[in-house]
Amino acid sequence: MTERIHATYWLETGDDPRRAADVIAGEQSSGTFVALPNETPELKARSGARVERLDVLESVDAPSLAGGMRSQTYTRCTLELSWPIENFGASLPNLMSTIAGNLFELRQVSGLRLTGLRLPDSFAAAYPGPAFGIAGTRRLTGVAHGPLIGTIIKPSVGLSPEETAQQVRELVQGGIDFIKDDELQADGPHCPFDERVKAVMRVVNEHAERTGKKAMVAFNLTGDLDQMRRRHDLVLAHGGTCVMAVLNSVGIVGLHELRRHSQLPIHAHRAGWGYLSRSPALGWDYAPWQMIWRLAGADHMHVNGLRNKFSEPDDSVIAAARAVLAPVMESAPMPAMPVFSSGQTGLQAADTYAALGGRADLIHTAGGGIFGHPQGVAAGVDALREAWCAAIEGVPLAQHAQQHASLRAALGFWK
């Protein structure tokens, strides 16, 4: 039996839903707007996309998106399509053209969102997945249990290499597990990549030699391919243990090539995710999107955070994190680590832990939640870590704080 690719959509249509489903299936496989003499029944059976499921959810009076066909009523449904893998082979770029190509602008569509993806084993044979994932990240950081406590260098841009290294010094002395560049920090003349890496790794290495603990620093090497390879090599040569790339900025080929070259975990940033997802009637859910990037090699995937400073609601954040923790497929789990950020403190630890069903295989980054601690950065790091201990042990924060001064002080300013 042929392998098939399954994609699920939230569809809103002014047309008869069955006809709309057939149009989408046709347009994304052997058909087009008009009947074709060469589209024989045999060809269609071999290459046509198949409507696997069409469940009507509700009807509304007005279309979510304009420009489509006019109607009295617009039907919302769950649509599942499948394609034979023979249409394009186990290729992530061509998968994209098929499951998320010329279908969002169809007239039959007044809303379309890709909500799910199920891939056959061939994709796991064709793509490497993360080289480090959860286990490799734990090994490199020496954090065997619980979350990695992390932060982001701020200001995002504008610091010199030495100022960056000074901030890193405070953080590693404070016992931090993970530090990342902001996604806006790249290789400008005020903070050249090479000098930043050298200055930061000097601090990180010195601390590691003295204490045995080496913080993982995700250097943002986003750029053209040669630049990314060269920057990776520099990070590696200076004892660095992570590189960061912005997925929407480099694209699938960029990440795949970086993965092929890299000897370090790839911290994958999702900047631009808003334009792919902010309209509920259009674009992508995180579950199918992150699957593609994990196959291509992402080790860490950003998922925002509970009660974040952005517009994303908590249920969406948790769905994203669960998707990152779920196997890509049964035969190839390709585990990656979700990264929580934005307005985070220890106050979100217990809820995050519970929402993930008691898993703490994650990176929890806080900025103000660490730097704002009245007793300094070390106390900020410690407080966040203790909040997680409390969460994992099922002890209320206030109770746990009785034995932990840093956490006690943190509860005074976290909000």
Add this chain to the structure above:
Amino acid sequence: MTERIHATYWLETGDDPRRAADVIAGEQSSGTFVALPNETPELKARSGARVERLDVLESVDAPSLAGGMRSQTYTRCTLELSWPIENFGASLPNLMSTIAGNLFELRQVSGLRLTGLRLPDSFAAAYPGPAFGIAGTRRLTGVAHGPLIGTIIKPSVGLSPEETAQQVRELVQGGIDFIKDDELQADGPHCPFDERVKAVMRVVNEHAERTGKKAMVAFNLTGDLDQMRRRHDLVLAHGGTCVMAVLNSVGIVGLHELRRHSQLPIHAHRAGWGYLSRSPALGWDYAPWQMIWRLAGADHMHVNGLRNKFSEPDDSVIAAARAVLAPVMESAPMPAMPVFSSGQTGLQAADTYAALGGRADLIHTAGGGIFGHPQGVAAGVDALREAWCAAIEGVPLAQHAQQHASLRAALGFWK
């Protein structure tokens, strides 16, 4: 004086527009949600994004996108921001992270769309732009004036290499200038890329040797980087004159690397454009988007077509085509060729020509408009070409048809 990057947005906000503009500028440069001790006035002056313009357009009662801050009124404005190039250098991937990064999901934003982009000269020094563009495409096809008359192989997928070549045979015998793979056709076992290229180029080369006219065939080589390079080399070795890549499927690094390798024009497909653009309150206008891809090396850019079968209105199509014909920047025009498609016939020729201010530097692809001709494919190609002659000469179609039997017959079925 430092070079600056300028981006323009359509912004809708429930906040005071000035405050929202400052938040966006801060978030995308040196700032973040909270005041930072290290964000000194000097650092901010050096690295901060600047609000160059903020024009209020109108106010509405309800937000376009949910999840943002609640308000009685939502203000729509034109916002122009600028960044010093020193923040990240002349880098397209890092440009993406900055102008289209973590800003669409801000709470202050109930709608945000990137509408314009102005780049400094450094970008033209850092990126090659199209290697062939309009002049190179005309040279390779021998079409000195007027549009290239083109079509797309259909069914999109399912034909064998020999069946594809048979369709190509009809088309080249009919005098076509340009043929492209559908974006769903890649390298599956029913129609392997190599066999397709060999079968098709045999037909194209034979016809060219006999007649001197060589049709340009855009073979879709979208895939992983090694695959794209290898496929390109095969097309080149077999005398092909064009390759096609799906931009959203390969990403900026993918296109840039293909451009560095390629000795052929790159036909750039925009499949997936719908999820970037279909919500008017979110995402991208085509003008800034196509500029990025042209810098990276796209020779031909899809723009849909007038009175198309999709949901895109005509003014959007024309704005897109004009953007592709406009210079990337004064010092580096990097001309590319717009590609019109979807439900096209000769009936759109005059309107298209007029809307472009009397330019015909374009590829006009028709499917049913050519194949549906009662006198056959050659007559279909001829009718479309004659419709363009009429448009360029300013003669009404019906009048021009009096001297041209193929056009006369076409007017009976074009609609």
